[in-house]
Amino acid sequence: MKLLFDIVARGLYMIGRFLNLTYNEVNIIVYYLLVPLSWTLMAGKLIGLSVPSLTLVLIGVWTFIAVAKRGRFRQWCDVAFVKSQDFLLRFRRIGWNYVVSSVIICVVVPLLVYVALIWALLAS
Numbered sequence: 795m796k797l798l799f800d801i802v803a804r805g806l807y808m809i810g811r812f813l814n815l816t817y818n819e820v821n822i823i824v825y826y827l828l829v830p831l832s833w834t835l836m837a838g839k840l841i842g843l844s845v846p847s848l849t850l851v852l853i854g855v856w857t858f859i860a861v862a863k864r865g866r867f868r869q870w871c872d873v874a875f876v877k878s879q880d881f882l883l884r885f886r887r888i889g890w891n892y893v894v895s896s897v898i899i900c901v902v903v904p905l906l907v908y909v910a911l912i913w914a915l916l917a918s
Contacts, residue, residue, distance in 0.1 A: 795897045796893055798897050798901060799896055799897050802896075802897075802900070802901060806820045806821055809824075816868060816871070816872075818871045818872050818874075818875040819867070819868060819871040821871075821875055821878075822874050822875055822878075823871075826874065827852070827856055830852055831849060831852055832908075833907060833908075833911065834852055835849055836911040836912070836915060837911065839915060840911070840914055879892070882895040882896055882900075883895070885899075
């Protein structure tokens, strides 16, 4: 688990350095925008929508955030990241530490969703 956590974290750090973004900004953009956006696009394709309405809602929400937080986006991402950490730390109740909960919630679950969506797209 630790190795996978380290690989993902290093990847996010490298992306941040390349794009001149902080780790927290990259983390929030990936897990709160790019991953859900890819899911809404695939789900929309599954149900036959040329432009999925949920995708438009997600883009609208992020457009609002970008405009509303202009000049304060980094701080907003810092707050959102801390709230995400707090959420992952709640899994201590079932015996998962931060690394385990991060890998399961942020890597394993998204991969399972991608597998299911891709399988459904290929089967349709």
